[in-house]
Amino acid sequence: MSALSHLNKYFYKYKSRFIIGVTITIVAQIFTLYTPKLVGDSIRTLEQIDALHKETVIKLLGQNIFWILVTTLIAGFLTFLMRQTLIVMSRHIEFDLKNEVFKHYEILTQSFYKQNRTGDLMNRISEDVGKVRQYAGPAVMYSINTLIRFAVVLTQMYLISPQLTFYSLLPLPLLGYFIFKLSRQINERSSIFQANLSQLSSFTQEIFSGIRVIKAYAIEGEKQEDFKKLTQESKEKNLKLAKTGSLIGPLMIFLIGLSNLVVISIGAIMYFNGQIPDIGIIAQFILYINMLTWPVASLGWVSTMIQEAEASQKRINEFLDIKPEIYNTAKEHTPIDGKIEFQNVSFTYDDTGIKALDNVSFTLEKGETLAILGKTGSGKSTILSLIARLYDIEDGKILIDNNPIKDCHLNDLRQSIAFVPQDAFLFSDTISNNIRFGKEDATEQEIIEVAKKAAVHENIISFDKGYNTVLGERGLTLSGGQKQRVSIARALIKESPILILDDSLSAVDTETEENILKSLEKHSKNITTLIVTHRISSAKNADKIIILENGKVIENGTHEELIAKEGYYNELHQKQLSEKELL
Numbered sequence: 001m002s003a004l005s006h007l008n009k010y011f012y013k014y015k016s017r018f019i020i021g022v023t024i025t026i027v028a029q030i031f032t033l034y035t036p037k038l039v040g041d042s043i044r045t046l047e048q049i050d051a052l053h054k055e056t057v058i059k060l061l062g063q064n065i066f067w068i069l070v071t072t073l074i075a076g077f078l079t080f081l082m083r084q085t086l087i088v089m090s091r092h093i094e095f096d097l098k099n100e101v102f103k104h105y106e107i108l109t110q111s112f113y114k115q116n117r118t119g120d121l122m123n124r125i126s127e128d129v130g131k132v133r134q135y136a137g138p139a140v141m142y143s144i145n146t147l148i149r150f151a152v153v154l155t156q157m158y159l160i161s162p163q164l165t166f167y168s169l170l171p172l173p174l175l176g177y178f179i180f181k182l183s184r185q186i187n188e189r190s191s192i193f194q195a196n197l198s199q200l201s202s203f204t205q206e207i208f209s210g211i212r213v214i215k216a217y218a219i220e221g222e223k224q225e226d227f228k229k230l231t232q233e234s235k236e237k238n239l240k241l242a243k244t245g246s247l248i249g250p251l252m253i254f255l256i257g258l259s260n261l262v263v264i265s266i267g268a269i270m271y272f273n274g275q276i277p278d279i280g281i282i283a284q285f286i287l288y289i290n291m292l293t294w295p296v297a298s299l300g301w302v303s304t305m306i307q308e309a310e311a312s313q314k315r316i317n318e319f320l321d322i323k324p325e326i327y328n329t330a331k332e333h334t335p336i337d338g339k340i341e342f343q344n345v346s347f348t349y350d351d352t353g354i355k356a357l358d359n360v361s362f363t364l365e366k367g368e369t370l371a372i373l374g375k376t377g378s379g380k381s382t383i384l385s386l387i388a389r390l391y392d393i394e395d396g397k398i399l400i401d402n403n404p405i406k407d408c409h410l411n412d413l414r415q416s417i418a419f420v421p422q423d424a425f426l427f428s429d430t431i432s433n434n435i436r437f438g439k440e441d442a443t444e445q446e447i448i449e450v451a452k453k454a455a456v457h458e459n460i461i462s463f464d465k466g467y468n469t470v471l472g473e474r475g476l477t478l479s480g481g482q483k484q485r486v487s488i489a490r491a492l493i494k495e496s497p498i499l500i501l502d503d504s505l506s507a508v509d510t511e512t513e514e515n516i517l518k519s520l521e522k523h524s525k526n527i528t529t530l531i532v533t534h535r536i537s538s539a540k541n542a543d544k545i546i547i548l549e550n551g552k553v554i555e556n557g558t559h560e561e562l563i564a565k566e567g568y569y570n571e572l573h574q575k576q577l578s579e580k581e582l583l
């Protein structure tokens, strides 16, 4: 139960609902006691049929039926209220916990997302939180219900006949034991089934995300076979689970029957021996025993729920206990102007041990543009990640507006960067909302303006619904180049002092690229811009250019200076010039 103690703060938060729920449960249980008593009274009345007038008997029976109806209705209504308070409380707790987990996911760093699979993250926030809710709601409710029912029913039974109470309760522990054993087995089998289900969903999710590759390689048949194998496994596991589950019903019927038999036999003997005054008591006890059977049976079920919830909360806590490696240390807000300086920065990725940057230095004044070129894997994107402080460095210094990056308010720093990543990610929403993502209160006019600057306006208005075109999952309805340009528009609307383009014109033809760069030049006069690119055409107008190789800066200067050096840049320039001529 230690992991579940995480929920105590929520029980405390909803304490008034909890207390009201418990009070209602107690009152509801007291009302349910009336039915057996009234049934017993009715049988007692019938026993006296010879001594009483027929009308008196009918009148007494009629009164009893009336009160049975009234007390049952009240008990039913109170049970409804009990669910309304306790189950609704669990829904509130589920909501709070989901939000707590989501908020925590958001502050965790890149390495967390690299180490954990998306499916796992989703499972913990949905499936596991759902299991925990079963504890906070039904498990707590049934436990309280059982406890109170036992207390009131047993007291009533004991007051009538302690001896008959003892005998009638004999089969109940047996019922409890078997149900507990079966629930254990159900728990194990359901965990196995759940794990298999997770595997199945991860498999299908991957297949649908990569459907284009699967079709291109014509391996649908093979994948179908894999799917068949997985579903076959899933079916077998589910059948095993169903087999155990189907034993519970018959077992309960058998043991309830046994209990009734015990009450009738022992009750009859006691009646003949004069140990109980009338047969009505036997009927009353049969009803009491039936009232206790379900709570006993539910104990096994409740214990399964608690065990599952404990396991799930443990998984949730594993993530909640992870402290983000990167966090804000600045007490005050630090507005960002845009000067960026790297002083002998070296950086190694912890998980792979790859040294991505080696002694990198450059200075970029506010409003200047830096182009970063270099072979793939040379460390270009790493520089950009470090500016957004997605990682912290150990060697060297990164200064933003002459202050160490760690002294900048993390939120201010990230807010001041408009980032266009290598693989543009668009949400399943309208184009307009995808652009507005960069500035929530942007007007339609502003959206159109930035779309024009990103040279994507003409494309957008050619769609039937224009800016209201809804993009499919991950914006699949747009071409690669269109996605990149919408992503650029989103960055431009943000009007941040720092603009970062990570190879984000790669899917755009050179003519469109030129148009975009021209508008960017006008747009970003006061904006510090970093462009990672493989094309000279994207770099040539930058104020500064650096060339990386294996994390080291091997050349730096302006376009003219680098051409004159006859190194990597010049070679690339010549190559791209001749390619252009060939076209």
Ligand SMILES: Nc1ncnc2c1ncn2[C@@H]1O[C@H](COP(=O)(O)OP(=O)(O)OP(=O)(O)O)[C@@H](O)[C@H]1O
Pocket: 114, 349, 351, 352, 354, 355, 356, 374, 375, 376, 377, 378, 379, 380, 381, 382, 383, 422
């Ligand atoms: N998140 C990461 N964790 C571990 N290693 C990484 C990570 N990102 C990049 N690397 C490694 O660091 C090195 C530099 O990668 P980086 O992405 O900065 O190169 P790049 O020049 O941007 O490459 P490309 O042009 O292909 O995008 C590579 O060897 C890469 O494998």
